[in-house]
Structures are given as C-alpha cells and as structure tokens.
Amino acid sequence: MALDKIDRKILTLLQKDATMPVAEIGRKVGLSTTPCWRRIQKMEEDGVIQRRVAVLDPAKVNVGVTVFVSVKTNEHNDTWMRKFSGVIDEFPEVVEFYRMSGDVDYLMRVVVPDIGAYDAFYKKLISKINLTDVSSAFAMGQIKYTTALPLDFAIVVDDDK
Amino acid sequence: MALDKIDRKILTLLQKDATMPVAEIGRKVGLSTTPCWRRIQKMEEDGVIQRRVAVLDPAKVNVGVTVFVSVKTNEHNDTWMRKFSGVIDEFPEVVEFYRMSGDVDYLMRVVVPDIGAYDAFYKKLISKINLTDVSSAFAMGQIKYTTALPLDFAIVVDDDK
DNA sequence: GCAAGATTAGCAATAAACTTGCGCAGATCA
DNA sequence: TGATCTGCGCAAGTTTATTGCTAATCTTGC
Numbered sequence: 001m002a003l004d005k006i007d008r009k010i011l012t013l014l015q016k017d018a019t020m021p022v023a024e025i026g027r028k029v030g031l032s033t034t035p036c037w038r039r040i041q042k043m044e045e046d047g048v049i050q051r052r053v054a055v056l057d058p059a060k061v062n063v064g065v066t067v068f069v070s071v072k073t074n075e076h077n078d079t080w081m082r083k084f085s086g087v088i089d090e091f092p093e094v095v096e097f098y099r100m101s102g103d104v105d106y107l108m109r110v111v112v113p114d115i116g117a118y119d120a121f122y123k124k125l126i127s128k129i130n131l132t133d134v135s136s137a138f139a140m141g142q143i144k145y146t147t148a149l150p151l152d153f154a155i156v157v158d159d160d161k
Numbered sequence: 162m163a164l165d166k167i168d169r170k171i172l173t174l175l176q177k178d179a180t181m182p183v184a185e186i187g188r189k190v191g192l193s194t195t196p197c198w199r200r201i202q203k204m205e206e207d208g209v210i211q212r213r214v215a216v217l218d219p220a221k222v223n224v225g226v227t228v229f230v231s232v233k234t235n236e237h238n239d240t241w242m243r244k245f246s247g248v249i250d251e252f253p254e255v256v257e258f259y260r261m262s263g264d265v266d267y268l269m270r271v272v273v274p275d276i277g278a279y280d281a282f283y284k285k286l287i288s289k290i291n292l293t294d295v296s297s298a299f300a301m302g303q304i305k306y307t308t309a310l311p312l313d314f315a316i317v318v319d320d321d322k
Numbered sequence: 323g324c325a326a327g328a329t330t331a332g333c334a335a336t337a338a339a340c341t342t343g344c345g346c347a348g349a350t351c352a
Numbered sequence: 353t354g355a356t357c358t359g360c361g362c363a364a365g366t367t368t369a370t371t372g373c374t375a376a377t378c379t380t381g382c
Contacts, residue, residue, distance in 0.1 A: 014215035017214065018179060018215045021339060021340085022340070023340095031361090032360070032361050033341095035359065035360050037341075047218050047221060048218055049216070050217060051215075053177065053178065053216055053309070054172070054175035054210050054213050055211045055212050056176065057210075057211050061209065061315045068261075088305060089305065092309070092310075097304040097305035097306070098229075098300040098301075098303055099302040099304055100298055100299070102298050107300070108305075137261055137262070138261070139261055140259075142257075143249070143258040144249060144258035144269075147216055148256070149219055149256070150272065153222065153273070182368060183370095184368075194333095194368090194369085194370095195331075195333080195370085198369075
C-alpha cells in the first residue's frame, strides 16, 4: 500500500482528470502504457483509488448555496447516532457529515438552491429526528473546493526516484 | 441548460461511477449509445459536468483527520480577501474554503494525518498571513461524504417523462 | 392542416483506448 | 554464480468511444 514517486504522480493526475488516457499518463510519468496501467489497477484493488466520479457545477444544477449546520444533542449513545446517520443518509442535500469534538457534536454541509429551500430542509429534518440545538451558518461564497487530497503525507518506501 | 429526466438519470449514474460505458448508461436510461453519448457531451460543453476525477481513500493516503478552521478578521476588503485566497490556494491540505456570513468570516476544511501535522499547518498558515482570530474544530469521524449533488432542484423544461 | 425546419433517436463503420500474454532486464539473496 | 523476484515494455486482441449518415418525431408559421 506504500506509494512511490511515480504512484503519487499518477494519483495527482487522476485526481485532476480521470479521463486522461493511460498512455498519456504513462508518458507524463515516464512509463509505458502497460506498467502504468498495472499500477493504476493495483491502486484500485488496494482501495487507494476508491472510485471515479463526475463532478458537477453546483450552480448549474441549482444548488449554489452551501449551509453548514451544527448540531448539539443530549443523546450521546451509539443507537441514537446510528438513527441520526440513517436519517441524514436519506437527504441528498447533505453532502458531508461529521462527528465532532468540542462544543458541537455534529457538523454537516448542506447544499440547496436558496434560503427558502434550506428552511424546507430544516423543517423536514427536525420532523424526522429530535435535535437539542441546531445552528446554521450560511456560506456567502465558495472560494476553494477540491476533491483532490494532498499526497505529501502518503506512506513511502522508495523515496529515491 | 435545462435538464430533463433522462439527463438527470445520466448525471445520477455518472456522479456515482464515471467509468460506466456509455452503452450501459444508455441501456439504463432507455437510450441507445449515440444519443446518450451526445447528451453527455452537451452537458460537458455546457459545464454542467465540470470534470471527472478519481476519488481517493483519505486514510490510505494518510490524511484521515479532518479539521474545520474558523477564521475571523478585521480586514474586510477585497484586496485582503484575494491575498488570503492566494495563500490558501498554496495549501493542498485545505480542500474547501468558504466566505461565511455570521460571526465567522471564513471557514475551511483541512485534511491532515494527525494533530501534529495540523499544528505544523497552523504555524505555516499564520506565518504567511495575519489572522485576527482562528479556531479549530476536530472531526472525530466522517459519517457521510459524497461528491454527488442532489438533482432534485435542477431546472426542468419537460417534466412529463 | 400541412410543409419546412429543427431536434432527437438509431445504425454502422471507424478510431481510440483498454487489457492481456509473453519475454526481457535489473535487483536480491543464498 | 545462478535462482528467483519484481517491474518494464512490446505486440496482439478486445472493448469502448466517436463520427457520418438516415429516419422519425416534434415545432413553427402560414
């Protein structure tokens, strides 16, 4: 599962553009098609590469507004957490959901067309599960968003190349 | 730029798995290869589909820890914002960055291997730009994360099909 | 109501990309 | 030194993407 310099180069390219032909990737990392292809295969088998997806423009599908929703609860048990997770799973508007440390218990990122749609989401949410304390923070603009993870921390065996 | 039911079906599939052959997508949405391919092309030209990317496993590339960093500033002007954006752009650890309304001015999501790496990031950040107030919230776990946007709000012309 | 133009579907052929089998070269180790 | 292992690359064969062309359906203006 350790990655060398070539693997990381490949991942960097694929994180930017997964449509790039293997032959071209190979050329850019100094490898012919076959070994490059085998490396990609291995990284997919190992689960380093989870999947390849299409990324849409939020504005073009009318979900230009991002809201961060902080949730506090009194229910600090596994059963409740699972129930909450299940409820959230049903909402496609919730694109990220984290269990937090500190004064907030859960944090989620919600995408909607406008404030009105957020209110509708909010009402639907609290009708499905009882939440002690919910607070919403609206994003006025998305300055940076990337699905590409940094590879600087990846485990390495051969760092010579 | 309006999307009909077939377009949304295609997008739903591509948001899950962008490696699926056009022929299979066509079959699933009830279309032959060519028209299905042309629809996909059009949505790429229109920018609805921005790009296709490989999604990696954060743990496998050693960035299993997410930190949300809230920033308050006294500098409420465009010049400073641009400078801040430029600084953030240089940090691959910052995968999301928003300008917020409310008592926090900016919010970013940072991915790192551990607390130590976050501290290193933090030091590097404040050395590059002066920030009035920074507060960090650690995620104990990622319960949901998807790059797929909801298509329920997309603009529609023909809603018959 | 009808004909011209526009839009969308489909087939078939071509081009491009992926995938596999095999052999070769360098590294490792007894 | 020789056996083994690992990784590379060539040359097929297979799958998939892409394009040109035709047919069918829908729109529009009269």
